[in-house]
Amino acid sequence: MELGDFNFDEFFGMGDDTNPLMMLVWILPVIIFVFYGQRIQLQITSNDIKKQINKLNLYKDESRTELINHVKNFSKTDHTSRLDTFVDYFTIMPVDMDPNGIVSKVRHIIRSREDHTRLQIKSLYPEINDYELSRVQTLLEITSTLKLLYKIINHLYLTAKKQNNYPLILPLQMMLPFIMEEAEALKEALPAFKAGQPVGDGIGPMVVGKLMLNTKKQPIAFQTVYSETEYKGKKLFLMKAEGPQSSVGRLGDGVESLTSKNKIDFIIMIDASLKFEGEDSAQTSQGFGAAIGGIGTERFQIEEIATKNNIPIFAIVIKQSVKEAITLMTKEIAEKADDVSSQVYQMIDENVGPGKSVLVIGVGNTMGVPQ
Numbered sequence: 062m063e064l065g066d067f068n069f070d071e072f073f074g075m076g077d078d079t080n081p082l083m084m085l086v087w088i089l090p091v092i093i094f095v096f097y098g099q100r101i102q103l104q105i106t107s108n109d110i111k112k113q114i115n116k117l118n119l120y121k122d123e124s125r126t127e128l129i130n131h132v133k134n135f136s137k138t139d140h141t142s143r144l145d146t147f148v149d150y151f152t153i154m155p156v157d158m159d160p161n162g163i164v165s166k167v168r169h170i171i172r173s174r175e176d177h178t179r180l181q182i183k184s185l186y187p188e189i190n191d192y193e194l195s196r197v198q199t200l201l202e203i204t205s206t207l208k209l210l211y212k213i214i215n216h217l218y219l220t221a222k223k224q225n226n227y228p229l230i231l232p233l234q235m236m237l238p239f240i241m242e243e244a245e246a247l248k249e250a251l252p253a254f255k256a257g258q259p260v261g262d263g264i265g266p267m268v269v270g271k272l273m274l275n276t277k278k279q280p281i282a283f284q285t286v287y288s289e290t291e292y293k294g295k296k297l298f299l300m301k302a303e304g305p306q307s308s309v310g311r312l313g314d315g316v317e318s319l320t321s322k323n324k325i326d327f328i329i330m331i332d333a334s335l336k337f338e339g340e341d342s343a344q345t346s347q348g349f350g351a352a353i354g355g356i357g358t359e360r361f362q363i364e365e366i367a368t369k370n371n372i373p374i375f376a377i378v379i380k381q382s383v384k385e386a387i388t389l390m391t392k393e394i395a396e397k398a399d400d401v402s403s404q405v406y407q408m409i410d411e412n413v414g415p416g417k418s419v420l421v422i423g424v425g426n427t428m429g430v431p432q
């Protein structure tokens with residue numbers, strides 16, 4: 062029998078809906094999908110998530126290696142085990158069943174951790190200066206954050222796999238792209254902080270640092286400086302974190318100290334802001350309110366002072382992505398400094414009368430940005 066004589070239509074029963082083979086071909090996939098569809102979906106999704114978890118694990122290990130190699134420059138003694146202890150530090154937020162006074166408690170916990178870590182690094186490397194110490198502390202925070210992200214995502218993944226629970230893995234699948242974007246930004250931030258170069262978040266301190274040129278800088282709070290100048294008969298107070306070390310300062314304490322000794326009529330805050338998808342980087346926007354990130358304690362403190370003293374707060378923000386905010390400052394963002402300075406003066410001209418005083422605050426990490 063030759064191939065040309067074979068009738069495929071008869072073999073597969075084409076045109077005959079009662080053919081058992083054709084019924085099996087159509088019904089078998091339906092049965093498999095009904096009984097095993099969720100498990101198949103779980104396996105496919107799990108494989109995709111596992112690839113991302115492996116990336117997180119790689120970022121975690123690379124950041125730890127970068128940290129250890131960096132601190133070798135400050136001591137001949139190997140302190141790897143102690144550094145691993147710092148990387149595993151965790152913070153327990155205070156009880157919030159009664160929200161009264163919760164902000165001061167959170168501020169105390171966070172600052173206690175920062176101060177303790179700073180003292181521990183100083184004890185391991187007694188010869189290290191404040192500038193280098195701030196960079197090591199930042200590298201330590203990046204390493205710790207990457208490790209925490211890996212542990213959380215891996216825990217959720219293994220829990221879903223253990224229980225063969227597809228709905229449990231769905232939220233993880235939805236969150237993972239945003240988490241990976243942040244993790245990749247943290248990993249790429251390491252070279253900038255190791256080299257002491259400005260990052261995108263430093264545009265606020267850069268603007269105010271330029272305004273501070275040829276003025277007398279004075280400490281006002283921990284790792285925070287200010288200066289005084291005049292503009293068209295109006296008194297200007299300029300404040301930023303103390304550079305060029307890696308620090309965001311304690312601007313809330315600075316504002317509290319300054320307003321207790323001087324009458325402030327107007328506050329302008331300059332900060333980086335996350336842009337929406339579709340927006341161009343380095344765009345500027347003006348608005349109202351305390352433009353400052355973090356966990357909210359500094360913003361709360363500034364808002365309390367402004368409310369108590371009836372001081373309006375204006376804000377200028379420079380739009381950036383997550384990656385741009387914590388990696389090496391781009392040329393487009395750096396070139397916005399002069400434009401933002403012009404907006405500050407315009408804002409003062411339009412809103413502040415003669416003889417009044419204005420506080421201009423540059424918010425952000427002042428790594429590589431002097432004053």
